[in-house]
Structures are given as C-alpha cells and as structure tokens.
Amino acid sequence: MARLEKHLADLSIRGLELTDPSQLTRMARALMTTEHEKPAAFDEAKLSAIVDLYIRTGIQVHSPGYMGRQFSGVVPLSSVIDFVSSVVNQPSSFYEAGQLPNVVERIMADELNRFIGYRPGTFDMVTTSGGSLANLTALLTARNRAFPGVWARGGSELDGPARPAVAVGADVHYSVARAAGILGIGEDRIVRLPLDAARRIDVSRVGPALDAAERQGLDVFCLVASAGTTSVGAFDPLGELAAVTRERGLWLHVDGAHGASLLVSDELRHKLRGVDQADSLAWDAHKMMFVPAPCTLLFYRNREHSREAFRQTASYVFDAQPGVHTALDSGDKNFECTKRPMMMTLWVLWAMYGRALFAEKIEYLCRLTRVAHAILEKQDDFETLHRPEANIMCFRYRPKWLADDEVAQFQVDIRNRIKQDGQFFISKVDVDGVAALRVVMMNHQITIEHFQMLLGEIRKAGREK
Ligand SMILES: Cc1ncc(COP(=O)(O)O)c(C=O)c1O
Structure with a gap:
C-alpha cells in the first residue's frame, strides 16, 4: 500500500520503461520460490520486489507522460473498491x-x-x-x-x-x-x-x-x-x-x-x-x-x-x-x-x-486536445490531420528536409524512439494508409506545457534520424 501511495504521488514525466521480455522473464523467475515440498514462508521483501517490478514495468498511466492509449489513468478510489472485490x-x-x-x-x-x-x-x-x-x-x-x-x-x-x-x-x-x-x-x-x-x-x-x-x-x-x-x-x-x-x-x-x-x-x-x-x-x-x-x-x-x-x-x-x-x-x-x-x-x-467528476475530467481532456491542435496548426514542421472531436489527435512530424517517401517510416521511427526514451508514451496509427503519431489525453495531470515538451521530444527524436 505504501508503495502504491508513493507511485501515485510521483508526478514525474514517465512513459514506459520498455524491458526486453527475456530479461523480464529472468527477473520474474528470480523472484520465484525454489521450495516446492511445503508452502514457502511468507517473504515480505519478495512481495515488495514483485510489486515494485509490476509498477516499474507498466505504462505509467498516472504520469503526465502517458498520452498513448485509451485505458484510463484510474481514479485511485476506484482501484480501492477493485481491491475489495478481489x-x-x-x-x-x-x-x-x-x-x-x-x-x-x-x-x-x-x-x-x-x-x-x-x-x-x-x-x-x-x-x-x-x-x-x-x-x-x-x-x-x-x-x-x-x-x-x-x-x-x-x-x-x-x-x-x-x-x-x-x-x-x-x-x-x-x-x-x-x-x-x-x-x-x-x-x-x-x-x-x-x-x-x-x-x-x-x-x-x-x-x-x-x-x-x-x-x-x-x-x-x-x-x-x-x-x-x-x-x-x-x-x-x-x-x-x-x-x-x-x-x-x-x-x-x-x-x-x-x-x-x-x-x-x-x-x-x-x-x-x-x-x-x-x-x-x-x-x-x-x-x-x-x-x-x-x-x-x-x-x-x-x-x-x-x-x-x-x-x-x-x-x-x-x-x-x-x-x-x-x-x-x-x-x-x-x-x-x-x-x-x-x-x-x-x-x-x-x-x-457524482456525475460532475467525470464531466469535468472529460471536458478538460477534450479542451486540452483542442488547444494542443491549435498549437500544432501554428508549427510549420508539423502536419495536422483532423480537428479533434474528443481527446484523440493524430498528426505527423514533417520537417522541411524530410522526403515525401520517408514520411511514414519517419513517424514510426519517432514513435519508437520516444517510447524507448521512456519519458512520453504516445501511439501511432495509419491515417489514409500513412503512419501518423497519435496522442490520447487520458490523464488530467497532463497540461499543455507537457504537450509542448512532447513536441520538443519529437523534434529531438527527428534530429537523431
Ligand atoms: C472504438 C472502440 N471499440 C472497441 C474497442 C475495444 O474495446 P476493449 O479494448 O474494451 O475490448 C476499442 C478499444 O480501444 C475502441 O476504441
């Protein structure tokens, strides 16, 4: 519980610490008991290590760096009742x-x-x-x-x-x-x-x-x-x-x-x-x-x-x-x-x-996405693809020097680099058959400054091409 509290209080910008599956398998196996004849004694340190590993290797849905998927940055009280259910x-x-x-x-x-x-x-x-x-x-x-x-x-x-x-x-x-x-x-x-x-x-x-x-x-x-x-x-x-x-x-x-x-x-x-x-x-x-x-x-x-x-x-x-x-x-x-x-x-x-909790969060996230879109429209190295109706927005990074036939692969490479960096987690999707970057604002901790930082990260990732 203390570990989860610390996890929730940490508002640093984190996306996903992508781990090699074989390495993670080794780490998980190392946490398993070798005692099979009788139930092993409860080992608090081991349980802590399991919880830590679980937290650390997930997409950080409570962080402002999470802008990539549609599952929630959960309201913690909801998780408490889920625990009771379990x-x-x-x-x-x-x-x-x-x-x-x-x-x-x-x-x-x-x-x-x-x-x-x-x-x-x-x-x-x-x-x-x-x-x-x-x-x-x-x-x-x-x-x-x-x-x-x-x-x-x-x-x-x-x-x-x-x-x-x-x-x-x-x-x-x-x-x-x-x-x-x-x-x-x-x-x-x-x-x-x-x-x-x-x-x-x-x-x-x-x-x-x-x-x-x-x-x-x-x-x-x-x-x-x-x-x-x-x-x-x-x-x-x-x-x-x-x-x-x-x-x-x-x-x-x-x-x-x-x-x-x-x-x-x-x-x-x-x-x-x-x-x-x-x-x-x-x-x-x-x-x-x-x-x-x-x-x-x-x-x-x-x-x-x-x-x-x-x-x-x-x-x-x-x-x-x-x-x-x-x-x-x-x-x-x-x-x-x-x-x-x-x-x-x-x-x-x-x-x-009551209802207002949801309405306020949803309205904030949709407004944030609209503002992010307005910012993107002013950048001459970004291409907007649609006017966001909700909290999902697709766009492409297209600096002037980028050849047309490189656009699609470039978005994929950028997305992967951003993911690898571990600060932001965004997704990608093909729009009209061409890959695009995609943000989904699911977390009310995200501010427009975080989105501006993401643009900086995208530009940096683009320069590393
Ligand atoms: C429009 C739409 N329909 C269905 C689904 C599938 O829902 P679930 O992931 O809950 O199975 C998704 C998931 O992203 C979705 O965006």
Whole structure:
C-alpha cells in the first residue's frame, strides 16, 4: 500500500520503461520460490520486489507522460473498491453470488440512461469484459434476430439464399470485423461505408453503398456506427444513420467504447445526438470514466432483445421460474458465467463524487486536445490531420528536409524512439494508409506545457534520424 501511495504521488514525466521480455522473464523467475515440498514462508521483501517490478514495468498511466492509449489513468478510489472485490470475490452474473454488484448494475444503468435517453423501464444493460465482447454480443443479438434459425441449427442455415452482412464505417474498430468472423458472417462480408472529410460515416453515401451490397446478394442486417473512432476519435452522425436503419429495417449498433462517456457532459453530449434511437450501445467505462479495466456496459434499447444473444437453458444456474432475486441475474444475457463485479468500480466513484467528476475530467481532456491542435496548426514542421472531436489527435512530424517517401517510416521511427526514451508514451496509427503519431489525453495531470515538451521530444527524436 505504501508503495502504491508513493507511485501515485510521483508526478514525474514517465512513459514506459520498455524491458526486453527475456530479461523480464529472468527477473520474474528470480523472484520465484525454489521450495516446492511445503508452502514457502511468507517473504515480505519478495512481495515488495514483485510489486515494485509490476509498477516499474507498466505504462505509467498516472504520469503526465502517458498520452498513448485509451485505458484510463484510474481514479485511485476506484482501484480501492477493485481491491475489495478481489478480497470478497463476488462475481456478478448471478444475484446470489454478487448481490451488491448486481444491484449497482441496475442503478448505474438507470443513472447513465438519463444521458442516453431510452425510455425508463423498457431498456436493458449488461456488463461485459471489454468493448470487444460487447460488440460481439450486440452483433450476435442482431444476427439472431435477423436469422432466427442460426443459433440452433448453425452456419448451414446461412448457406441458403441469405448472405448476412454487416455495414460499418471504414474506421471501425477491428473487434467488429472480428465479431463478423466469429459469427460466421465472414470478414469479407463487411460492407465498409465511405467517410467524409472529418472521417465520419458519410450519410449521403450510405444508401448507395447498401444498395450496391444488396445487388451483390448481400443481406445487410446491421449497421455499426462509431461514437469515437479509435484512430481519430470521430463521431458518426447517429441521428441520420438511425433514419437510414429504421427505413431499411436494420439493427443500429453504436460502438461507443471510447466516446459514449461524453454523454455525461452537458457540453459534449451533442456529439452522440440520436443515440437514443440505436438498438444497442457499447460503452467502456475503463476508458473515459477512469476506472480499472475492464468495465463495459452494453445497452439495449428494447429490454426483450437482451435475451436474444444466448438462447440457452442450464438448470444449475438459469431458473425457469424467475423470482425476486433471480430477476437481477444476467448470466443468460452475457457471455461470461463468472464475471468480474466490474460495476463496483464505476459505482463507487459515482456514489462518492457524482456525475460532475467525470464531466469535468472529460471536458478538460477534450479542451486540452483542442488547444494542443491549435498549437500544432501554428508549427510549420508539423502536419495536422483532423480537428479533434474528443481527446484523440493524430498528426505527423514533417520537417522541411524530410522526403515525401520517408514520411511514414519517419513517424514510426519517432514513435519508437520516444517510447524507448521512456519519458512520453504516445501511439501511432495509419491515417489514409500513412503512419501518423497519435496522442490520447487520458490523464488530467497532463497540461499543455507537457504537450509542448512532447513536441520538443519529437523534434529531438527527428534530429537523431
Ligand atoms: C472504438 C472502440 N471499440 C472497441 C474497442 C475495444 O474495446 P476493449 O479494448 O474494451 O475490448 C476499442 C478499444 O480501444 C475502441 O476504441
């Protein structure tokens, strides 16, 4: 505990101390007991060394140097309740195993739905171990509704005239394509919808793209929109897309893993206008709600649909006669049987601090990203690639002497050098097929001065070319 306290109090600029895996394996092995005949005596020094090694070799998510990924710089109180969860061990798929976790799931579903806008009492929410699993579960539900025979009779059901397909924005997260692969729809049957200049799904081209898919014999049953794309944090126009899906009878799933949290901000909620018309919404709290991973909420507009992903019976857990206690069970609605009581981490922050804690942090981080963008626009050796809508921003370092055909590799080299240096942790992503640097502001300890320092580091790394 003392070590963690010290770790949290250290606001020095640190990214990642990248260790050779074989060296780290050796260090981890050196900490293992050689006593196997009887349980070894508790060795406090060894436990301290294990904790130290764990802390030291991680991405320093609480440091202002962390600007690279989407998992949170966690609010420490949330980690405290996660620790309690690990002691009391109350998995949450069934009420009798985790009473409070199941109750707070219902409470948080209602609390957060105030910002989504589904009709109270008619929607549902299940927690899943990550946004990828939420996307898979939503697509499974949509597929089961559109092709009712497949769950029971399997893929052979699909060999008939129906050729199920899913339409997605070109920048959709890979987990959606993966879900299509898992569901037997096939990655090749993904219809990639064109984007506009802001990298949002271009609504004017959705109809023609769906018509073309239909002419090819594809049976599109679901459209996946992103509320915060992974690459640049773009928000697809949900209201307009909902009009299309309603007209064509398609399921609209919104992957809000990254950006759904903007809903809790009065200032930013408009980015998800129309989300109340989505059939399902994936929302990662372990991203912009600042809790430990994983903590994901999958909302369904229609409560009846949440039971359609997994149509199973199992007498040892699913009660045929629902009672007052089993009514809160979610085991029949989520993939996991034993599931982390993840909602405790979000609920404790909500209970103790309320909505404003999240809104303030999110607004600060989005504002910081906008200011960082304005600074970049004034630098003639940097290229901006989009106007940030949230807290993700992609750009390239392009000093005048850099040849055009070297731009992509140069960004990769710079990113690796910055990572190796260990001060800042940033990521990279291909934008229009060319590598770019990417910052994700996930930590309210970051100030604009830190971003200025990062630019200095990038220039320095560029000179080392
Ligand atoms: C838009 C989007 N969807 C889905 C995911 C996957 O979520 P998870 O990492 O929780 O599985 C991510 C992760 O970065 C994401 O950015």
